[in-house]
Amino acid sequence: xxxxxxxxxxxxxxxxxxxxxxxxxxxxxxxxxxxxxxxxxxxxxxxxxxxxxxxxxxxxxxxxxxxxxxxxxxxxxxxxxxxxxxxxxxxxxxxxxxxxxxxxxxxxxxxxxxxxxxxxxxxxxxxxxxxxxxxxxxxxxxxxxxxxxxxxxxxxxxxxxxxxxxxxxxxxxxxxxxxxxxxxxxxxxxxxxxxxxxxxxxxxxxxxxxxxxxxxxxxxxxxxxxxxxxxxxxxxxxxxxxxxxxxxxxxxxxxxxxxxxxxxxxxxxxxxxxxxxxxxxxxxxxxxxxxxxxxxxxxxxxxxxxxxxxxxxxxxxxxxxxxxxxxxxxxxxxxxxxxxxxxxxxxxxxxxxxxxxxxxxxxxxxxxxxxxxxxxxxxxxxxxxxxxxxxxxxxxxxxxxxxxxxxxxxxxxxxxxxxxxxxxxxxxxxxxxxxxxxxxxxxxxxxxxxxxxxxxxxxxxxxxxxxxxxxxxxxxxxxxxxxxxxxxxxxxxxxxxxxxxxxxxxxxxxxxxxxxxxxxxxxxxxxxxxxxxxxxxxxxxxxxxxxxxxxxxxxxxxxxxxxxxxxxxxxx
RNA sequence: AGGGGAGUCGCCAAGUGGUAAGGCACCGGAUUUUGAUUCCGGUAUACGUAGGUUCGAUCCCUUCCUCCCCUGCCA
Numbered sequence: 001x002x003x004x005x006x007x008x009x010x011x012x013x014x015x016x017x018x019x020x021x022x023x024x025x026x027x028x029x030x031x032x033x034x035x036x037x038x039x040x041x042x043x044x045x046x047x048x049x050x051x052x053x054x055x056x057x058x059x060x061x062x063x064x065x066x067x068x069x070x071x072x073x074x075x076x077x078x079x080x081x082x083x084x085x086x087x088x089x090x091x092x093x094x095x096x097x098x099x100x101x102x103x104x105x106x107x108x109x110x111x112x113x114x115x116x117x118x119x120x121x122x123x124x125x126x127x128x129x130x131x132x133x134x135x136x137x138x139x140x141x142x143x144x145x146x147x148x149x150x151x152x153x154x155x156x157x158x159x160x161x162x163x164x165x166x167x168x169x170x171x172x173x174x175x176x177x178x179x180x181x182x183x184x185x186x187x188x189x190x191x192x193x194x195x196x197x198x199x200x201x202x203x204x205x206x207x208x209x210x211x212x213x214x215x216x217x218x219x220x221x222x223x224x225x226x227x228x229x230x231x232x233x234x235x236x237x238x239x240x241x242x243x244x245x246x247x248x249x250x251x252x253x254x255x256x257x258x259x260x261x262x263x264x265x266x267x268x269x270x271x272x273x274x275x276x277x278x279x280x281x282x283x284x285x286x287x288x289x290x291x292x293x294x295x296x297x298x299x300x301x302x303x304x305x306x307x308x309x310x311x312x313x314x315x316x317x318x319x320x321x322x323x324x325x326x327x328x329x330x331x332x333x334x335x336x337x338x339x340x341x342x343x344x345x346x347x348x349x350x351x352x353x354x355x356x357x358x359x360x361x362x363x364x365x366x367x368x369x370x371x372x373x374x375x376x377x378x379x380x381x382x383x384x385x386x387x388x389x390x391x392x393x394x395x396x397x398x399x400x401x402x403x404x405x406x407x408x409x410x411x412x413x414x415x416x417x418x419x420x421x422x423x424x425x426x427x428x429x430x431x432x433x434x435x436x437x438x439x440x441x442x443x444x445x446x447x448x449x450x451x452x453x454x455x456x457x458x459x460x461x462x463x464x465x466x467x468x469x470x471x472x473x474x475x476x477x478x479x480x481x482x483x484x485x486x487x488x489x490x491x492x493x494x495x496x497x498x499x500x501x502x503x504x505x506x507x508x509x510x511x512x513x514x515x516x517x518x519x520x521x522x523x524x525x526x527x528x529x530x531x532x533x534x535x536x537x538x539x540x541x542x543x544x545x546x547x548x549x550x551x552x553x554x555x556x557x558x559x560x561x562x563x564x565x566x567x568x569x570x571x572x
Numbered sequence: 573a574g575g576g577g578a579g580u581c582g583c584c585a586a587g588u589g590g591u592a593a594g595g596c597a598c599c600g601g602a603u604u605u606u607g608a609u610u611c612c613g614g615u616a617u618a619c620g621u622a623g624g625u626u627c628g629a630u631c632c633c634u635u636c637c638u639c640c641c642c643u644g645c646c647a
Contacts, residue, residue, distance in 0.1 A: 023593090051647050086647075146645075153643060249641050254576090335596095347597080359609090474607095539608090542607085567609090
């Protein structure tokens with residue numbers, strides 16, 4: 001079924017690039033079964049429902065790709081709904097950022113943007129209905145008393161002394177709460193379910209609390225705000241969501257979700273069939289932390305440079321680092337979805353980026369750790385034009401050119417004075433090809449007091465220009481000529497933590513921060529990079545994938561971020 | 573006996589009564605002016621454990637083990 005409606009496996013971004021084949025999974029099976037039975041008349045409506053209280057991270061990306069991807073594959077729609085029911089934590093700033101990132105990932109929600117706060121009137125009216133039916137009551141106990149009376153995991157709770165207030169009294173009290181006659185925390189509206197339920201979520205859950213706080217969208221219209229379980233189920237039903245996907249920790253909330261909807265459907269206040277809540281496991285990534293609290297702490301304590309620090313697993317950070325939307329969609333597809341707890345290695349995310357970029361990224365040469373090479377048999381002051389394909393996989397991308405001259409830079413690690421076995425780059429007396437240029441031979445070197453090469457004196461073979469069809473040698477290394485090279489700051493990133501799971505280890509996760517997660521160097525770049533823009537990925541040949549930093553890079557003062565290195569199969 | 577979930581290759585993940593898909597990683601080999609890419613080939617007598625049912629079990633039943641979630645007026 002799904003294979004017939006399959007459009008773009010890795011999401012609906014529509015961009016070219018590697019795709020993982022969408023695997024069968026338990027959610028697709030449920031949808032297929034619903035489609036077969038005609039439950040939702042073949043419709044698939046999902047939703048991504050963030051609370052606008054923080055920035056999106058790679059874990060959210062999994063959910064976004066899942067919800068939008070499924071809707072897309074089944075010819076349905078996915079709503080972006082802000083779950084903005086708690087004004088003390090939320091802000092428009094977060095809302096804007098979330099919208100920007102969902103779009104960046106390649107998903108569209110123009111016609112499908114919703115707010116839980118748009119349902120406040122209806123939610124209030126339904127709450128009155130629950131009160132009238134004797135299914136909800138205003139509890140005047142303090143938060144502490146309520147907690148004490150909730151019981152424990154193994155002991156039942158005890159009924160509130162206010163549990164049997166009349167519907168009239170409850171209606172009156174609830175109205176007073178709404179009108180602002182009661183202080184925060186002094187009264188609360190609870191569903192009247194079962195204080196002895198083995199499922200604690202069913203022990204008269206709170207559904208409306210008093211918050212004399214301005215809401216970023218409804219202003220001061222309200223001072224009572226509905227809570228998650230109550231709001232979410234109703235919002236899903238109002239929007240005619242068919243499949244409501246959430247993470248595993250909400251499994252125990254499903255009975256409540258179903259109960260609330262069942263009452264309202266029975267009363268003819270909500271349509272049938274109700275949406276089905278389906279839970280899947282969260283994404284855990286090694287060598288990083290994902291909780292909002294820790295991300296916030298890293299930012300606030302200055303351990304990283306903001307929410308979009310390229311070392312952060314926030315979508316803003318990943319974008320700035322140079323990750324592409326396609327790579328994240330590919331990653332989400334590869335990781336799959338199930339109810340088993342998944343621990344994914346950072347390397348898998350990096351792999352997805354390489355796979356996405358290899359086919360499309362422009363190439364350029366850049367020397368990150370330069371050592372000077374003087375080609376003694378090349379006349380000083382002269383130069384020769386060399387060229388190379390912008391993308392070897394795509395002739396249409398054209399060619400770039402750069403000069404070969406007497407003085408060039410090569411990567412320090414591409415030269416070894418005393419080579420180990422198997423090293424086939426430049427060595428004393430040996431030859432190597434300057435990629436896209438000529439074969440050179442190391443004649444002698446000049447060293448500093450510490451024994452490091454400061455200048456390599458070489459000769460070149462004029463008959464070996466790239467493309468001339470002449471002889472060749474085993475090694476080919478990248479280089480940049482001083483005459484037309486440009487210098488730029490390059491930021492080299494490594495994982496933020498040096499242990500696989502900084503979260504659950506003993507002690508403070510901050511003690512596991514990798515002190516070398518950022519290294520800044522001044523590199524020599526080939527001239528074609530002079531106009532590099534953020535959002536355009538380059539492969540620095542033999543080095544990795546880099547992108548101009550979207551905030552710090554300026555024409556004439558370029559700053560590049562290394563998103564990921566190239567795979568390095570060389571083992572000494 | 574509090575309730576609810578999960579355990580299939582190093583990491584993910586299909587299969588769900590008929591004799592273990594796929595991806596990533598890894599190991600070979602070919603091509604290569606990126607030690608990249610690409611391409612070929614290899615990689616679970618095995619599905620947490622112990623029993624049972626069956627001609628036959630990863631799939632059904634039972635036992636046990638391990639891990640995760642739930643005692644917010646957060647979502």
